[in-house]
Amino acid sequence: MEPLPGIVALAAVFDRARGARLDAAERFVSSLPRLFPDALVGCDLAWQPRAAVFVVVMRFSERRFGAEGRRRLDFWLARAGVRSTALAEVSAAQRASFFSNLEACQARVMGVAPDRLALDAADLFTAAGAPPARAARAGAGPVLAMDVGGPGWEGVRYVAEEASLFIPGLLAPAAGDELVLALRVPGLERPFETRAMVAWVRTADDGGGAQPGFALTLRDAAPELLGALAARQPPAVSLSAAALRAFPRYVVKAPVVVTPWAEGGEGAPRAEPPAAALEGEEQGAAGPSLAEYGGDEELTGDYLENLSQGGAFVRTAHPRAVGERVRLGLRLPGGESFSAPALVATVTDKGMGVSFDLDEAGQQRLAAAITHLSARARRALVVDDDAVVRRMLQESLQQRGFEVLTADDGSSGLSLLADELLALDLLVTDVRMRKMDGEAFIRTIRRAGGEADLAIVAMTGGLEGDLEQRLQKEGADAVLDKALGPELIAQAADAVLERKRTAQA
Structure with a gap:
């Protein structure tokens, strides 16, 4: 398919599109009409279950999209962990291969108009594995989620007098954009949500040596949220102060x-054409x-x-x-x-x-x-051979702002840990399971030595004998009785993680 005159066509590929990552894809697709009310012309959507890939092809009016639209798109895609490829910039053969693979996908909707996008996409996301009973997202705006005081909070500044946040980074939404800010505060059960507007954007090209980023003006924020922001910030500074020049880590x-370093190498590998992802190939060597x-x-x-x-x-x-x-x-x-x-x-x-x-x-x-x-949200792995317990714990942790993966025994849990190496914050595991029980599971992780920062919570239906002492000796940070129920176990596991983070700080 050749590029259409006056149309900018961009493809975004969500690989490993399951669970929270599939949810991020649906949030992004649903917000496109709100992000680009005048520029979006239509979308193609496709799901390839074999490779667990979800593809979004977006078509924009070239005249109305412009450089600012591309920057806005790049920011929201980056927040979802995805980058876009301009289809006009790849070869005709690569473009043909991409659309051939797109048409071969088992589930797809093509040429969806902006006013039908969220509704027409809902069935496709359900087919891809999204919960059928999830909330409708038609007309939803973009959500900026952050973990107050967590790994992504480095460099953020709160100015109480202006009820504003400065968020550092080279990518930013556009000035004037309105969004929902979802902030998870340690110790509180659920994230706070408040409306916010992008007050201004500072780019690396603006000069003066000040740190690039953007400022959000908070609207109707709860007093508890404002108090939590003030308590977790260094002394307030002017958003234009030279003290903000260093890049946060x-x-x-x-x-x-x-x-x-081989001389003549590139500064970074080029983005692979999106066809490779649809074919299930590994991107980047x-x-x-x-x-x-x-x-x-x-x-x-x-x-x-x-x-x-x-x-x-x-x-x-x-x-x-x-x-x-x-x-x-x-x-x-x-x-x-x-x-x-x-x-x-x-x-x-x-x-x-x-x-x-x-x-x-x-x-x-x-x-x-x-x-x-x-x-990045806090990420948890729940391991239990009881499917009902897994689901209930998953939902309880998700309500506390976690992205949750699940496994049905210790062996499967180890495989997931290998795939998510050093990218998980919390492990909640049953003790009595088939194949590999919780005690052997914890022992294997701790003796390997590479997950020292992972908070591990073991849960069991009975603490007979010296079981609790054995589990703690193997490396469990806490041992809980399953009789507490999923909500209290999730609450206690959350507290264990925060204590471990505080002790390491």
Whole structure:
């Protein structure tokens, strides 16, 4: 299919589109008419169950979309952990392959008008695995979710006098945009939601050395929320102060491969054409394969401890020399592969700090990855061989703002942990299960050594003998009686995670 005159066609591919990631895709699709009321012409949507891929093709009026529309789209896609590809910029053969694969998808809706988008897409998302009883999203606006004081809160500033938040980053919505701000506050059961408007945007090109980002004016925020924001901020500063120049660092804990920097390499790999994702191929050759739980070495090797737009700190027992040029190959939480040339700036007994040397495309790709990191919800894994218990715990944790994965025994839980290596915050596991019980499951994780920051809560129907002491010795942070019920178990597990975070801070 050749590009249409006057139309900008962009494709976004949500891979591993299950659970919370599928929900993010539906939220994004449903918000498109509100984000682009005058520019959106129509969409094609497709679901490929074999590869668990959800594809969105968006068509915009070129005259009404413009550079500002592209920046707005890039921001909201980055928050969902996805980037777009302009179909006019790939070859005719790649474009033909993409649409051929799109038409081969088992479920699809094509040429959907903006006023029908949320309704016509609902059945497709249900077919892809979204809960049939979920709330309708027709006419829904965009939701900006953040974890107050959590991993994505680094660099955020709250100014009480203006009831405003400054959120750092190279990607931003457009000034004047209205959105819903969902803030999870530690210790409170459910996220606060409040309306907000983008007051202004500062880009890296604005000059003056001030930190790029955007300011939100909060509207009708609950007093409890404003008090929580004030309590978790450093002393208030002017949003234009020079103190905001440094790039914030985000906790990542991602596996990384450090190799010598080959001269002439790109600052970041180019985006693969979207057809590759529909075919189920692995995108990008620079990142390492996801680690398996095959031995201690695989979980105690090099990993990225934190990441910023300017550089990173690599935990390693074999740091390179200061001034040496290296390349980092990593996979960020959410599965995003990234390759970055860097210069070793500092060396300590725990590893090395590196500064990135990226071209413009690399800077933009890193900005998208960091924007996604700042949006990442707390993530939990629930392991229990009782499907009803799994579902009820999943729902109780989701109500507390968690993104929740599930497994039916310890063996399946280990496979999920390998896929989500260093990207989970909380594990809630039953003790008595088939194949691998909870005690052996916890022992395997802790002895591997790479998930030291993971909060582990064991639950059991009976604490006979020395079971509680054995579980704690193996590495459980808490042991709970299943008789408490899912809501109280979720509440207690949430508190265990917050205590562990506080102790590590």
